Amino acid sequence: MQFASRLDNVETSAIRELFKLLGKPGIISFAGGFPDSAMFDVEGLKEASQKALTEEPGGALQYGATEGYEPLRTQLSSFMKTKGVDVDPSGLIVTTGSQQALDLLGKTMISPGDKVIVEGPTFLATIQCFRLYGAQLISAPIDANGVKTDELEKLIAEHKPKFVYLIPTFGNPSGAMLSLERRKKVLELAVKYQTLIVEDDPYGDLYFGEAPPPSIMSLSKDVPGSRELLAHCGSLSKVLSPGLRIGWMIAPPALLAKATMCKQFSDAHTSTFSQATAAQYLKSGRMPATLAHVREVYGQRAQAMGAALKRELGDAVSFTQPNGGLFFWARLTGANGKLADANELAKRAIEKLVAFVPGAPFFAEKPDVATLRLSFATADVAKIEEGVKRLGQAL
Amino acid sequence: MQFASRLDNVETSAIRELFKLLGKPGIISFAGGFPDSAMFDVEGLKEASQKALTEEPGGALQYGATEGYEPLRTQLSSFMKTKGVDVDPSGLIVTTGSQQALDLLGKTMISPGDKVIVEGPTFLATIQCFRLYGAQLISAPIDANGVKTDELEKLIAEHKPKFVYLIPTFGNPSGAMLSLERRKKVLELAVKYQTLIVEDDPYGDLYFGEAPPPSIMSLSKDVPGSRELLAHCGSLSKVLSPGLRIGWMIAPPALLAKATMCKQFSDAHTSTFSQATAAQYLKSGRMPATLAHVREVYGQRAQAMGAALKRELGDAVSFTQPNGGLFFWARLTGANGKLADANELAKRAIEKLVAFVPGAPFFAEKPDVATLRLSFATADVAKIEEGVKRLGQAL
Structure with missing residues (x-):
């Protein structure tokens, strides 16, 4: 074969x-x-799933919109607001774990031979996922404060990448934390070079002492023109349950529309049963x-x-x-x-x-x-x- | 952008x-x-989901194997046996709806420019899904007895397709039923031309009078060498609930391994919560x-x-x-x-x-x-x- x-x-x-x-x-x-x-x-999720099947069994068990189950999009919009990101429910799509957000970014953006800058080191499944779409990956060096933005700028200028992929907060595997100053610098680079930045943020809620600096997406309001060049991936996997496979992506409307089309032919939509359960869970107020x-x-x-x-x-x-x-x-x-x-x-x-x-x-x-x-x-x-x-x- | x-x-x-x-x-x-x-x-699914969360909450909520949740693979293997298909649990993978099985087939098999034969007409989302991977689609004509196998043979001989995609039983949109004779002919063509055949079968359980002819996969035991050239996609969407997004694919080991690798970078695995619920449902004996x-x-x-x-x-x-x-x-x-x-x-x-x-x-x-x-x-x-x-x- x-x-x-x-x-x-x-x-x-x-x-x-x-x-x-x-x-x-x-x-x-x-x-x-x-x-x-x-x-x-487990108890909270039991209650949430029963509520989902009792209150709107049709919604929880029928085909749903590719973009996501509306009550979940609304809850995720509120959840993001608690983290300083102002996004309308229609400004995000639900993905089958944030792994699928990466896959949709690859499918939507990467033509064979396109260059993508990632951190060195970065999430292993990102490397493989983007390579399957033919990406040529360029590694930007990091230290304990995350990606070195001066080196990153040189690489952007040299390679003109399709996008830059970062895990700025408690990165996998590095555990590194991109400093506030460097976050702002990344946003300035996005605008200066008109380069899409992908912020993958599955760990941002898992802090032990004081909260980390605001997400790059949250800081974009201070850098005019940067929000249109940002995609942000979130996930319930590390804080609630990976088995639900609930992730989401916030991105500019044109990118979100294309990613939605790609998702339609990838899995039609994320399990509405999982989505309705997650929506009820977030609504229940147990998350904090x-x-x-x-x-x-x-x-x-x-x-x-x-x-x-x-x-x-x-x-x-x-x-x-x-x-x-x-x-x-x-x-x-x-x-x-x-x-x-x-x-x-x-x-x-x-x-x-x-x-x-x-x-x-x-x-x-x-x-x-x-x-x-x-x-x-x-x-x-x-x-x-x-x-x-x-x-x-x-x- | x-x-x-x-x-x-x-x-x-x-x-x-x-x-x-x-x-x-x-x-x-x-x-x-x-x-x-x-x-x-709804009642049956409520019970099944509670049971899943009570009996093995870890399995239902944690990351799972890309190939699928073992108890569900076992149930699906038994379910296929009731339909005349002998398949070990390890001979199938669980997919996020059968739409994802199509996507994985595209990702695994289709290089840009490769030819794929489909029925004319066929499922719309199949057309788009395969085209996203660069397939050139060839239409094989059908009548009420399904694809015309004499025409199909000519097209296979002429185009040497990467694979042939069929919905042999109550096809979407055609409602057509591939006759027993033509099913056997398709298997012979697979062997004669060493061509992969994909049997998409989401509707086979939805018959109104007497049962349809056995699936192509089931008939493959009568045609030596054909099973190694067959992929079969199944789904719980039309008979139980689309919202669970539970599909599966049976295929030769080498293809299944590559599809599993692709799935790992597509969505890591299908919702274990959905999978554990579906497994409990099938186990409950309510399906008949x-x-x-x-x-x-x-x-x-x-x-x-x-x-x-x-x-x-x-x-x-x-x-x-x-x-x-x-x-x-x-x-x-x-x-x-x-x-x-x-x-x-x-x-x-x-x-x-x-x-x-x-x-x-x-x-x-x-x-x-x-x-x-x-x-x-x-x-x-x-x-x-x-x-x-x-x-x-x-x-």
Whole structure:
């Protein structure tokens, strides 16, 4: 069977192979990119789904508009308002998880050979998703304050990309936080070079101390002309439930219309059952307590992991303590002749019954093999301490 | 904003414009392609969703395998067995509605310029979906017994298509039923020309009298080598609920693996909440009664529409009485100087407060403007009679 040529651009990820090993009994896994199931508000979602099926069974079970279920769009518009973004319900579409927003951006915007700038490192499934549409990806370097905007400007000027894709708040895998100053700079670059900026924001609500700077979308009101050059992707996956597959995209009307057409032929619409359930949940007013709960628990775990890494690995790793999100992004320093290759460490770690993800696959260009990603989301504090101890032994 | 070049191949459909007019008060619509909301087993789905959230809340709300939620794959494997198809749970993947199965086939198989043979007429969203991936579509003519296999063979030999896409059972829009003899012929053509055949089967369970011939997939056991050249798409949308967005695809392992990879970057997985609910529903044993109910009600409506069309439109239309599915496919004969242009009739019909879909957009090539599609699914018998009367007046 001869498959489409676009598949030549994408390999099955090395990470998938690693995940097959996670079933080993007794393993402590920092490898996942998912929230802790124990944190799901099951009772709230039970009530919400029953309400959806009782109050408007037709709406929850029938075909729906490709753009999204109207009551959910209204709730999401209000939710975005609490985060400083003024958007009409018609200014967003509901997507089947924010993964689909990325897919629709690829389908709508990328012709084979088009250039797209991403952070180095960035979300693995973004790299693969855009490459399937034939994108040539350019990596913009980051530090703990997110993408280096001076380097980004040079890359935009040189490559004239179709768009720039950023995860500015607690980025995956980097955990980095784009500073307020750089956010404004990104908006100025959008206008100066008339370049579309895609802000992917699945983690923005998962902060542990003070709130992060406003989203790029929220700041666009201060930079004339920038809002027309911005797309923003949101998601309920990390804060409520990934299984609902509820994401959304805010974008300029012309882009939103084309993305909606593409979505019509991708999956017609997102499950109205999921959408009606999410709408009832948001309407129920339980979201603020749910957010407070996940922030507290993940905050404790991040604290524990940071302390354990310092204690057990010392100067053999360098990292910035994340103030939100799900991940530590660390780098093996090679200090005192210790291992500096995260792939090798991953193999040894599995033998010691602890797992993490090597960082190299998260780079679209020039992989840094000394990097690794550790999730603190799904193991409790005791497991985190034990797991990091094992990691120290593996090293 | 410059969109991807693939969008140049697709127009916003004329039908979408028509659908905007359906909000007119008092209109009787035969235009939709959806089941009747009044037929949804709301109680059964309420129970199923509660059970899903009670018994395995983690599974129903967490990220899941791209291939699908294991208990649902198991249920679907059993469901297919009742229909004569022997497939292991691992031999199918769950898709976000069968629309996504089409999208994944396009993404996985079609390189720009590749040829794909479809029926003339065929499902509108298939045409657009495949064109977005750059397919050049070839139309194979049909009659009341489905695609004409002698013509199909000539087209396969001439065009060497990437695959042949068929809706053999109560096709949309044609309502046609591929005869047993032709089903076997299709399988022989697959082997003879080593051509992939895609069987889209959302309507096969919606029969009114005796069961239709076995699916092409089911018959493949009689034609050595054919199963490796077959993909089969199924759906719960027409028989249970479209809002769940539960479809599935059975295909050879290599194709299934590539489609799964593409799905990973399309939407990660189908809503586990929907999947767990559907699994519980199938497990509950309510499906046979639900099927019996929809068959009976739609059967009565089809009966009523056929009689009304004969009574009210006489020899101004020709059609074959459908024995299943949701649609009448009719042709304006122009007899007695009556109108033979369905686009024009659609406009006049809206004025008389009745709506249907002109047939021309359903043709990938050489549209027949005398054709029209009438759905009998969502109006009750009285409305059907009144609506067809209005149609007669419009004509």
